[in-house]
Amino acid sequence: MKKLIIHGGRRLKGEVTIGGAKNSTVALIPASILADTPVKFDSVPQILDVNNLQIILQSMNVTSEFAHGELSIDPTQIEEAELPSTAIKSLRASYYFMGSLLGRFHRATVTFPGGDNIGPRPIDQHVKGFVALGAEVEYDEDTVRISAPNGLHGTRIFLDMVSVGATINIILAAVRAEGQTILENAAKEPEIIDLATFLNNMGAKIRGAGTDTIRIDGVDKLEAHNTHTIIPDRIEAGTYLAMAAAQGDGVLVKNVIPEHLDAYIAKMEEAGVSLQINEDSIFVPRTDTLKPIKIKTAPFPGFATDLQQPITPMLTKASGESIIQETIYPERTRHIPELRKFGMDIESLTHGLIAIRPSSDFHGSTVAAAEIRAGASLMIAALMADGITTVKNADHILRGYDRLVWKVTNLNGDIQIIEED
Ligand SMILES: CC(=O)N[C@H]1[C@@H](OP(=O)(O)OP(=O)(O)OC[C@H]2O[C@@H](n3ccc(=O)[nH]c3=O)[C@H](O)[C@@H]2O)O[C@H](CO)[C@@H](O)[C@@H]1O
Numbered sequence: 001m002k003k004l005i006i007h008g009g010r011r012l013k014g015e016v017t018i019g020g021a022k023n024s025t026v027a028l029i030p031a032s033i034l035a036d037t038p039v040k041f042d043s044v045p046q047i048l049d050v051n052n053l054q055i056i057l058q059s060m061n062v063t064s065e066f067a068h069g070e071l072s073i074d075p076t077q078i079e080e081a082e083l084p085s086t087a088i089k090s091l092r093a094s095y096y097f098m099g100s101l102l103g104r105f106h107r108a109t110v111t112f113p114g115g116d117n118i119g120p121r122p123i124d125q126h127v128k129g130f131v132a133l134g135a136e137v138e139y140d141e142d143t144v145r146i147s148a149p150n151g152l153h154g155t156r157i158f159l160d161m162v163s164v165g166a167t168i169n170i171i172l173a174a175v176r177a178e179g180q181t182i183l184e185n186a187a188k189e190p191e192i193i194d195l196a197t198f199l200n201n202m203g204a205k206i207r208g209a210g211t212d213t214i215r216i217d218g219v220d221k222l223e224a225h226n227t228h229t230i231i232p233d234r235i236e237a238g239t240y241l242a243m244a245a246a247q248g249d250g251v252l253v254k255n256v257i258p259e260h261l262d263a264y265i266a267k268m269e270e271a272g273v274s275l276q277i278n279e280d281s282i283f284v285p286r287t288d289t290l291k292p293i294k295i296k297t298a299p300f301p302g303f304a305t306d307l308q309q310p311i312t313p314m315l316t317k318a319s320g321e322s323i324i325q326e327t328i329y330p331e332r333t334r335h336i337p338e339l340r341k342f343g344m345d346i347e348s349l350t351h352g353l354i355a356i357r358p359s360s361d362f363h364g365s366t367v368a369a370a371e372i373r374a375g376a377s378l379m380i381a382a383l384m385a386d387g388i389t390t391v392k393n394a395d396h397i398l399r400g401y402d403r404l405v406w407k408v409t410n411l412n413g414d415i416q417i418i419e420e421d
Pocket residue numbers: 023026092093120121122123124125126127161162163164165166187299305306328329
């Protein structure tokens with residue numbers, strides 16, 4: 001594992017350009033094996049998840065080349081193979097190969113995924129969709145074996161709960177099935193629209209992505225005729241907005257779709273951050289005093305669970321106690337004991353309820369990132385603290401933050417990355 005060494009207390013200033021969305025990218029790459037032609041993406045983030053997905057592709061004889069933000073994938077010589085469990089376990093989204101292999105070959109054998117340790121992450125809704133489409137699912141120890149010997153047939157599926165992963169996985173399985181699939185109570189995240197755009201541009205027939213009812217008419221072939229540009233990462237953008245409000249002297253965050261951050265922007269403005277919203281960028285002026293706010297995480301378009309940890313350090317500047325209610329992953333609180341090491345007055349009250357109280361004069365510390373967004377909050381706290389901080393297990397952060405060290409350095413941050421000894 002790598003670690004970040006941050007010399008905090010410096011004011012951040014300048015411009016940062018947001019990369020492509022991790023949560024789009026990690027769906028688009030598994031989706032590429034559904035294509036009958038080579039496919040190409042640009043605005044691809046330089047993150048560890050991409051590297052690990054390339055390793056998984058290679059195990060199926062699917063070649064890929066990634067340079068300067070462009071990723072080319074050639075699935076035309078794909079061979080069924082047992083997928084490498086180490087790479088599968090390095091990220092959550094490897095489970096999208098369940099849907100795309102099922103969609104392509106009518107069978108898939110995939111070990112359970114990894115991803116962030118943020119509490120229970122079952123896949124029962126994914127399986128519900130696969131079975132509804134005609135597949136049989138067996139488990140043995142750490143592996144899921146899915147097969148549809150009689151093919152996949154469109155049907156009506158109502159998700160018991162809103163699930164980004166299940167919505168995406170069912171789309172991947174249904175896009176080449178016989179007939180129409182109607183998916184209800186679907187997730188509405190922008191990354192789902194991004195995936196549907198990619199597939200529809202190859203000839204798929206997906207309607208309603210971004211709403212709670214998605215209709216998929218199965219097609220026989222998918223052929224790419226254009227390069228797909230990945231949407232900006234709204235979670236990376238929100239992280240830099242919070243960082244700029246916490247420690248900035250005027251920061252412009254570029255390549256943003258403000259509409260993807262409506263709930264987050266509303267909360268930052270409620271806290272007293274005078275954001276200047278432009279068409280594809282947001283300026284954050286220096287912000288010295290804030291007002292306490294109450295946040296409740298929810299599926300899109302609500303306040304994203306992935307942003308409750310990054311916004312937390314900023315809220316220590318508020319004049320009173322702020323409350324965060326984490327409704328999606330109530331156990332997503334492993335950043336709290338680490339943030340307290342800086343001197344932050346933050347407390348986990350009850351299941352999923354977090355209090356952030358006014359505190360200042362933070363000091364550098366040695367902390368550990370439990371997962372990607374917990375790590376992001378520690379990085380922001382370290383930039384706010386006087387002295388030197390070591391953030392261990394930084395690979396978690398590098399899973400989803402494009403060129404992190406380069407971007408923070410360009411904002412006048414003193415940050416470097418070294419191998420753990
Ligand atoms: C790669 C990716 O896109 N990751 C995102 C995705 O994760 P992921 O797709 O895993 O999250 P889901 O939207 O599926 O999870 C939402 C809630 O539903 C539960 N659930 C989910 C599936 C299931 O079959 N059964 C079940 O009970 C989960 O435990 C969780 O409590 O959405 C999360 C919620 O916005 C984000 O935090 C992650 O960044």
